[in-house]
Amino acid sequence: MTDSWVNSAERIGADLHLELSGPGGRRAALTRALREAVRSGRLAPDTRLPPYRSLAADLGVARNTVADAYAELVAEGWLTARQGSGTRVAAGVTPPPGGRRRDAPVPVPEKPASRARGPRHDLRQGTPDVSSFPRAAWLASYRRALQQASNEAFGPGDPAGRIELREALAEYLARARGVRAEPGRIVICSGFAHALRLLLPQVLRGPLAVESYGLGFHRELLAAASVRTVPLPLDEDGAQVCGLGRERAVLLTPAHQFPTGGPLHAERRAAVIDWARARDGVILEDDYDGEFRYDRRPVGALQGLDAERVVHIGSVSKSLSPALRLGWMVLPERYVDAVLDVKGEREAWASALEQLALADFIDSGSYDRHVRRMRQRYRGRRDRLVAALAERAPHVAVTGIAAGLHAVLRLPPGTEGPTVREAARRGVALDGLAGFRHPEAVTSAPDGLVVGYATPAEHAYGAALEALCGALPPG
Amino acid sequence: MTDSWVNSAERIGADLHLELSGPGGRRAALTRALREAVRSGRLAPDTRLPPYRSLAADLGVARNTVADAYAELVAEGWLTARQGSGTRVAAGVTPPPGGRRRDAPVPVPEKPASRARGPRHDLRQGTPDVSSFPRAAWLASYRRALQQASNEAFGPGDPAGRIELREALAEYLARARGVRAEPGRIVICSGFAHALRLLLPQVLRGPLAVESYGLGFHRELLAAASVRTVPLPLDEDGAQVCGLGRERAVLLTPAHQFPTGGPLHAERRAAVIDWARARDGVILEDDYDGEFRYDRRPVGALQGLDAERVVHIGSVSKSLSPALRLGWMVLPERYVDAVLDVKGEREAWASALEQLALADFIDSGSYDRHVRRMRQRYRGRRDRLVAALAERAPHVAVTGIAAGLHAVLRLPPGTEGPTVREAARRGVALDGLAGFRHPEAVTSAPDGLVVGYATPAEHAYGAALEALCGALPPG
Numbered sequence: 031m032t033d034s035w036v037n038s039a040e041r042i043g044a045d046l047h048l049e050l051s052g053p054g055g056r057r058a059a060l061t062r063a064l065r066e067a068v069r070s071g072r073l074a075p076d077t078r079l080p081p082y083r084s085l086a087a088d089l090g091v092a093r094n095t096v097a098d099a100y101a102e103l104v105a106e107g108w109l110t111a112r113q114g115s116g117t118r119v120a121a122g123v124t125p126p127p128g129g130r131r132r133d134a135p136v137p138v139p140e141k142p143a144s145r146a147r148g149p150r151h152d153l154r155q156g157t158p159d160v161s162s163f164p165r166a167a168w169l170a171s172y173r174r175a176l177q178q179a180s181n182e183a184f185g186p187g188d189p190a191g192r193i194e195l196r197e198a199l200a201e202y203l204a205r206a207r208g209v210r211a212e213p214g215r216i217v218i219c220s221g222f223a224h225a226l227r228l229l230l231p232q233v234l235r236g237p238l239a240v241e242s243y244g245l246g247f248h249r250e251l252l253a254a255a256s257v258r259t260v261p262l263p264l265d266e267d268g269a270q271v272c273g274l275g276r277e278r279a280v281l282l283t284p285a286h287q288f289p290t291g292g293p294l295h296a297e298r299r300a301a302v303i304d305w306a307r308a309r310d311g312v313i314l315e316d317d318y319d320g321e322f323r324y325d326r327r328p329v330g331a332l333q334g335l336d337a338e339r340v341v342h343i344g345s346v347s348k349s350l351s352p353a354l355r356l357g358w359m360v361l362p363e364r365y366v367d368a369v370l371d372v373k374g375e376r377e378a379w380a381s382a383l384e385q386l387a388l389a390d391f392i393d394s395g396s397y398d399r400h401v402r403r404m405r406q407r408y409r410g411r412r413d414r415l416v417a418a419l420a421e422r423a424p425h426v427a428v429t430g431i432a433a434g435l436h437a438v439l440r441l442p443p444g445t446e447g448p449t450v451r452e453a454a455r456r457g458v459a460l461d462g463l464a465g466f467r468h469p470e471a472v473t474s475a476p477d478g479l480v481v482g483y484a485t486p487a488e489h490a491y492g493a494a495l496e497a498l499c500g501a502l503p504p505g
Numbered sequence: 506m507t508d509s510w511v512n513s514a515e516r517i518g519a520d521l522h523l524e525l526s527g528p529g530g531r532r533a534a535l536t537r538a539l540r541e542a543v544r545s546g547r548l549a550p551d552t553r554l555p556p557y558r559s560l561a562a563d564l565g566v567a568r569n570t571v572a573d574a575y576a577e578l579v580a581e582g583w584l585t586a587r588q589g590s591g592t593r594v595a596a597g598v599t600p601p602p603g604g605r606r607r608d609a610p611v612p613v614p615e616k617p618a619s620r621a622r623g624p625r626h627d628l629r630q631g632t633p634d635v636s637s638f639p640r641a642a643w644l645a646s647y648r649r650a651l652q653q654a655s656n657e658a659f660g661p662g663d664p665a666g667r668i669e670l671r672e673a674l675a676e677y678l679a680r681a682r683g684v685r686a687e688p689g690r691i692v693i694c695s696g697f698a699h700a701l702r703l704l705l706p707q708v709l710r711g712p713l714a715v716e717s718y719g720l721g722f723h724r725e726l727l728a729a730a731s732v733r734t735v736p737l738p739l740d741e742d743g744a745q746v747c748g749l750g751r752e753r754a755v756l757l758t759p760a761h762q763f764p765t766g767g768p769l770h771a772e773r774r775a776a777v778i779d780w781a782r783a784r785d786g787v788i789l790e791d792d793y794d795g796e797f798r799y800d801r802r803p804v805g806a807l808q809g810l811d812a813e814r815v816v817h818i819g820s821v822s823k824s825l826s827p828a829l830r831l832g833w834m835v836l837p838e839r840y841v842d843a844v845l846d847v848k849g850e851r852e853a854w855a856s857a858l859e860q861l862a863l864a865d866f867i868d869s870g871s872y873d874r875h876v877r878r879m880r881q882r883y884r885g886r887r888d889r890l891v892a893a894l895a896e897r898a899p900h901v902a903v904t905g906i907a908a909g910l911h912a913v914l915r916l917p918p919g920t921e922g923p924t925v926r927e928a929a930r931r932g933v934a935l936d937g938l939a940g941f942r943h944p945e946a947v948t949s950a951p952d953g954l955v956v957g958y959a960t961p962a963e964h965a966y967g968a969a970l971e972a973l974c975g976a977l978p979p980g
Contacts, residue, residue, distance in 0.1 A: 382828035
């Protein structure tokens with residue numbers, strides 16, 4: 031076996047490495063090397079080969095040598111030559127049966143994208159209406175960010191994240207969410223899971239109290255890091271924080287309990303802050319959809335009560351798109367260095383260019399405009415859900431509708447599983463409430479559905495509602 | 506303490522949460538709430554307040570109530586009102602001394618960006634010339650990607666990465682690096698460190714053989730994950746892979762040993778593949794600067810010899826910019842599922858939009874053009890370094906110059922530390938060779954400097970070379 035890649039063909043638009051060795055002259059060697067590159071799949075169908083002149087110059091052979099090699103391979107059917115389109119690898123070239131070399135590529139079946147062939151009606155929670163991404167406004171911000179960036183923006187970054195974004199977030203979070211957010215206590219991350227990972231090694235030691243209902247994904251992430259989670263019972267006022275035991279940390283969704291939907295009551299908010307102060311504890315505030323509140327009582331961030339006891343965590347995953355992988359932590363001052371230690375000495379995760387774009391997007395008012403537009407749209411969808419249920423299934427109570435991108439439908443005991451299956455049969459994907467329940471929870475376990483009303487495109491929502499109502503148990 | 510955020514002021518361009526409670530009428534409550542929001546710093550100087558009408562509508566109060574509250578706060582100096590610019594928070598408003606509330610924000614000193622005030626001459630390795638980022642071409646690709654993306658691109662992504670990018674990389678890596686890279690065995694990541702993290706839990710168990718010289722950052726990451734690294738001696742033919750013991754995995758930089766600079770000899774390449782086949786081992790190929798080869802012997806990827814024994818790892822951090830946080834792994838088929846398991850069920854790290862932009866950047870030929878342009882530029886810098894040393898310090902041998910973005914200067918025994926310090930005194934930042942040495946290495950430990958010639962901007966390079974030569978020990 032030889033690995034002497036003897037020569038390179040460089041041209042504007044393409045680099046090509048070829049191995050010229052073996053018996054015969056250079057023309058034979060070049061023909062053989064090209065044939066092998068095509069046959070093995072290393073040169074994919076339709077790949078454009080370099081012009082004779084550049085390949086000849088780079089290989090140090092005569093131009094005719096290259097022309098002859100190309101011509102021979104065209105004659106053999108490996109290459110095609112078309113006027114104006116140069117010489118290309120022929121379409122449909124595949125390794126001959128039985129002729130595969132030991133080291134030829136083994137075709138690996140393509141994994142389907144997880145939602146590439148999704149359900150007909152997707153009412154799973156967790157995703158905003160992706161058809162509403164503000165492409166033009168975002169592109170305008172990205173363009174301005176790229177044009178105005180200093181050169182150092184293209185180098186290794188500050189692990190805390192771009193200062194431009196942290197300043198924009200500080201102003202925005204204070205104004206819109208009541209967060210006490212100086213740029214120096216903000217650390218940019220990829221989203222909530224990344225925030226957890228950054229907090230785990232130094233901030234979250236020992237067991238973590240959580241709400242009895244929450245995202246299984248978060249519980250699994252914590253379990254994988256050997257962090258025990260202790261469920262707090264839930265009632266209509268939110269998590270029963272008076273039940274906090276020896277834990278030194280608690281994870282809450284105070285603005286909109288996930289997924290059951292209520293805000294944490296004012297007395298509980300005060301109580302959990304008191305607990306944290308008395309026990310030197312820390313509260314993780316998962317503000318996953320805080321922007322989307324539909325009633326006249328917007329719930330400010332818990333962090334506003336005590337910036338030194340609460341880690342406020344948010345992202346653009348619900349408000350803009352999960353495809354951007356941009357989130358933030360607003361940290362108690364004493365944790366900033368510990369989190370940056372874990373993050374590493376360079377920005378290793380979030381794209382600096384999209385951080386700058388988001389800063390511009392916020393500063394220019396585009397973020398507020400988009401959130402407001404989506405809030406109206408989601409409120410409209412919620413209203414349509416409520417109206418459809420009132421008409422088609424008045425016996426099904428719907429709760430958690432004052433905010434967010436999902437609602438909870440309460441079902442008669444024992445009907446949750448059959449309803450989820452009946453919905454699936456009708457092409458509706460949604461989750462039962464049971465999947466969100468902590469395995470050790472002692473709260474009652476009502477039957478219910480978690481209906482994400484943001485996921486379908488606008489035009490598809492009516493049909494999704496229709497199919498959902500058809501799947502509900504009779505009254 | 507109350508946390509009842511009673512009302513919201515929504516308008517195009519701004520959300521504002523205010524607390525209307527306490528004694529007096531609504532005008533007094535609103536005035537108090539706004540004053541407190543400004544005084545506490547929650548509303549930053551120069552923040553624009555909503556127009557009377559929208560705030561009044563949102564609060565359910567008369568327009569005059571808002572107008573009166575604004576007027577009072579303008580009179581008190583908290584707000585300013587200018588024709589055409591609306592009502593804004595006054596500049597220079599700071600909490601009065603002694604008047605800070607218990608829960609008012611504590612100013613956190615801003616952390617300086619790690620290289621914000623860098624050295625005068627930065628000759629540290631690891632960073633490309635950030636002043637050469639192809640802003641216009643990249644923006645064009647980002648625009649096309651955003652315009653052509655289907656809606657699902659803005660939703661939760663495939664953890665393997667966008668198929669468009671994996672297809673573009675498969676074609677590019679096969680053509681330019683000799684990698685056998687079907688899209689199904691490519692997993693997108695944020696760079697080499699992220700690749701290591703994804704491989705650690707399931708692929709890299711037990712001790713890992715490494716080269717005697719390498720990045721301390723990688724050793725630390727492995728040590729933090731309790732992976733023992735065992736150094737392989739280096740000689741002029743690269744790592745002595747015949748010394749592989751009971752380890753089942755080895756990390757190599759076959760194209761361009763980091764940082765000493767030579768390629769792994771052909772016999773060693775064959776030998777390490779044989780070892781992996783015989784011992785069911787795996788080779789991690791860190792192809793960190795494979796595109797930048799200046800001689801007539803480009804070194805193909807080791808992975809091309811056996812796609813089932815080599816994990817090929819690359820990124821755009823050297824070829825384009827580390828700010829994008831985009832890299833890739835080309836995996837043996839049997840590891841694909843394990844790595845995706847670790848990565849999670851959604852794309853949690855790399856921006857899907859910039860993945861699409863990179864796919865377009867590669868497919869459109871912009872990547873090739875940029876690499877070719879930078880190769881010529883870096884080759885020119887290397888030549889200037891070699892020429893400067895030949896003239897100013899002919900006794901200093903320079904090695905590892907056939908490729909990459911850095912060179913190694915060999916120094917007389919005992920002079921490395923003093924030279925690095927003398928360089929620092931002259932404003933030159935660079936690293937001594939010793940810092941890259943594995944603590945358990947048994948290879949000889951020559952004195953030397955690692956000179957990154959890509960980092961300075963083009964106009965600053967001459968002065969950097971001048972300062973470097975001035976710091977070298979006399980012959």
